[in-house]
Amino acid sequence: MSSNRVVSMLPSAAEMIALCGGESMLVARGHEDDFPHSITSLPIVTGANTVFTSSADVDVQVSQALAQGNALYTIDAETLKKVQPTHIVTQDLCHVCAIDLQTVERIAKQMDPKPEIVTLNPLTFQDVLDDITRIGVGLGLEKQASEALGKLNERVTAARAKADTYLEKNGGLRKRCLFVEWTDPVYPGGHWTPQLMYMAGGEQRIAPATDTVGAGPSARVTHEACIASDPEIIVISPCGLNLKEARRETDLIKDKEWFKTLCKPGVRVCLVDGNQMFNRPGPRLVDALEFLVGYLWEDDSLIPADFPWERYI
Missing domain, CATH: 3.40.50.1980 (Nitrogenase molybdenum iron protein domain)
Known part of the structure; x- marks a missing residue:
């Protein structure tokens, strides 16, 4: 022992x-x-x-x-x-x-x-995965960490393959996304979150990233900047708040003019438990990636069955 x-x-x-x-x-x-x-x-x-x-x-x-x-x-x-x-x-x-x-x-x-x-x-998604190895080495659990990481990487590869297929069918056009990490004031997703969107076939224009480069720390932005980014998909997942709390905070802004302008006809908005998902740089970021691929491309079969989310608009 x-x-x-x-x-x-x-x-x-x-x-x-x-x-x-x-x-x-x-x-x-x-x-x-x-x-x-x-x-x-x-x-x-x-x-x-x-x-x-x-x-x-x-x-x-x-x-x-x-x-x-x-x-x-x-x-x-x-x-x-x-x-x-x-x-x-x-x-x-x-x-x-x-x-x-x-x-x-x-x-x-x-x-x-x-x-x-x-x-x-961790500053990037890869950093998060590397931290699993770091913990394994630090606690003498190298073998178990390697096995766990291998399984996560298999899921990442599968999710990205699905996203690439949908992206190709869409003529290479990425889904325009906005991830809201805090609602009032607005903080868009930073670090690894825009990376996950990019890997899923989307892009967050207001704080962009690629599959290898993170977006940096989340920083406060204006309502005008959110509107100018012209998202077609908005994911609201306030850091540290569960799904019920995320719904309550979104309800507080839903009738504000800037939010109504942001959510023009055709825009899809969902809520995600921001305590468990996205904002926590752990292994369940892979669940978040799988969710994004399914939600962005409207294929619910790809979304993990127990993923804590709901449609808002």
């Missing part, structure tokens, strides 16, 4: 650890680590200083906290020390999305023995 005692401070990390067969190594988790469901009984070592009310209000809370130099997240140092981890898996990608690396390192230095810190910093 492995003597590793692992703490995940990142939802995608917990998924990758479980995918590689390391779920039994987990001794604690971050407050947003909720998949697989079997890990939710583990002690929680992080927390959020913001309270979700609405997209607009959370944006204000985050902006004010950052302006004042206040942390967005907390670590329960006592619980962390109590579980005596040998490894902590965290991130250094987004200070708004999860606990920052510097805070984790500061607390880890106070622990004896000091745990090894495995840091994830």
Whole structure:
């Protein structure tokens, strides 16, 4: 049996650890680590200083906290020390999305023995897949990670082949897409999300990417810019919000003039659970790719049966 005692401070990390067969190594988790469901009984070592009310209000809370130099997240140092981890898996990608690396390192230095810190910093879809290998190596699960990655790559290859077939039938014309990562203010999908759209046969003009180059961090855009990108397909998947919450936030903007202009006749709009899908850089990005191929090209048979989404317009 492995003597590793692992703490995940990142939802995608917990998924990758479980995918590689390391779920039994987990001794604690971050407050947003909720998949697989079997890990939710583990002690929680992080927390959020913001309270979700609405997209607009959370944006204000985050902006004010950052302006004042206040942390967005907390670590329960006592619980962390109590579980005596040998490894902590965290991130250094987004200070708004999860606990920052510097805070984790500061607390880890106070622990004896000091745990090894495995840091994830994916900027592209390929980086996300590479992180599976990184976790496998870090936790002594190289073989299991390699096998899991092989299966994911097979699905990616199959999904891309379907997309290429539809794209060819469409004369090479890509579907014009807009992925909404936050509704008020509007943040379009960044990093790997526009890549997934490109791989599925679409393109996000407002924050473009290719199959090998990500779009960079998501940044606030104007309503006019959204309209000018002229999308025919809009995917609304607010970061951290489930499907019910995504519907509620979309309902808050549906009667605004800019949104009605954006959703002109013929435009298709869907909602996706933004807590579980797209915004979480883990293995289920492959599910998201399969969903996009099916939704963009109107072939529901390609969409995973349990994918959390619904049509809105």
